[in-house]
Amino acid sequence: MFHYRSDDEKLVSYLGGFSLEIEDRVTEDLSLEELDEIQVTIASTHDDFRSLQPPGKKAQNWAAALAYPSQDRILMKSPRLLLGGQPHYEKILLHEVAHVALDQAARGGSREAGSNQNVTRQARSETAGIPRWLHEGYAIHVAREWSPDREVLLTRAVVGGMTIPLGRLVSDFPEDKIRAQLAYAQSADLVNYLIRSYGSDAFRDFVIALGKGYRFGHASRTILGEDFLALEERWHRHLRTRYTWIPLLTSTGSLWFLASLVFLAAYVRKKLTARAKVQEWSEEEIDL
Numbered sequence: 001m002f003h004y005r006s007d008d009e010k011l012v013s014y015l016g017g018f019s020l021e022i023e024d025r026v027t028e029d030l031s032l033e034e035l036d037e038i039q040v041t042i043a044s045t046h047d048d049f050r051s052l053q054p055p056g057k058k059a060q061n062w063a064a065a066l067a068y069p070s071q072d073r074i075l076m077k078s079p080r081l082l083l084g085g086q087p088h089y090e091k092i093l094l095h096e097v098a099h100v101a102l103d104q105a106a107r108g109g110s111r112e113a114g115s116n117q118n119v120t121r122q123a124r125s126e127t128a129g130i131p132r133w134l135h136e137g138y139a140i141h142v143a144r145e146w147s148p149d150r151e152v153l154l155t156r157a158v159v160g161g162m163t164i165p166l167g168r169l170v171s172d173f174p175e176d177k178i179r180a181q182l183a184y185a186q187s188a189d190l191v192n193y194l195i196r197s198y199g200s201d202a203f204r205d206f207v208i209a210l211g212k213g214y215r216f217g218h219a220s221r222t223i224l225g226e227d228f229l230a231l232e233e234r235w236h237r238h239l240r241t242r243y244t245w246i247p248l249l250t251s252t253g254s255l256w257f258l259a260s261l262v263f264l265a266a267y268v269r270k271k272l273t274a275r276a277k278v279q280e281w282s283e284e285e286i287d288l
Contacts, residue, residue: 004042011089012042018090023093026101026142030204036102039091040074049077064175067096069135070101091143098142099135105204106130106211107193130210133169137191138207146192150185151243157182158243166190166232166280193235198224 002012023035043049043222052075059066065076067155079089140146157163164174164183173183195203203225209219220228 001037002040002042005044007044007080008042011079011221015040015090015093018093022080022090022094022097026098029142029200030101030105030207031201032101032105035097035101036072036104038072038074038097039095040096042076042078044078044080046077046081049081050278054099060175060180065092065096067099067139072100072104074100083198089221091145094154095143095145098139102135102138102207103211106207107200108208108211130207131170131216132172133183133187134191134207135167136173137187137189140188141185148190150181150188153178153182154185154189154239155243157186158239163239189239190235193238194224 001017004012026032027034041052043052046061053059053066054068064082065074068072074093076092078095145202154163162182164179164186166186169183169187173180191203194206198206206219206223209223210216214222217228220226220231224231
């Protein structure tokens, strides 16, 4: 359900064409029969975007959209407010819908959890909830938003020993834009690692278990068959193996830098050769 001003009517018509495709992707991925109705508001001004956010902490100015999963609600900036107009704007919608769908699955909107039907209503004494890193990592995974820039950013952090401890990404992300982007990159890699290592069905059941009240460690042992601390250590070993100097050396910025060095070296060599030639001519004239 879209809420918008007349200036964004064409945009909403465009997004509406993707709505069924988006719903099909997330419902199949999370084994949901269908999504509950989601309210999507398009903010046509920066002031609207801020005023439509709930009271309390406001999003950073660079944020393009926000999801409020427990309310089945999404708030998006009009592409007219974004740098470059965001040519793949539908991916922003897909990213935010993934947040809401994940929460709906955790709330019990999914079908029975396949091979792990032992996830029952027990262990509800403390609702663990879904950590922020899992939410963001899953949304990036579904929207296929991994990029070379994220690859280089994560590589620099791993090589430099500057990754963010996972415990700091449970409830919130850094306010600094660069550190926030690193948090997104780490989250996306970890979720991809979980899905590759245990399969999409186990990942879905893990989310459902969290929604049913399992504590995080208990859900990990019950669904994934491994203590999460051990799993996290294996993921860190994967990071150190996967993200080496190679992406840095092959990044666009590095290639331009290396090309500049080659050009500079050729220029200096040419100047030195010319200077040597002039010196040689001078010595020949003196001999004469």
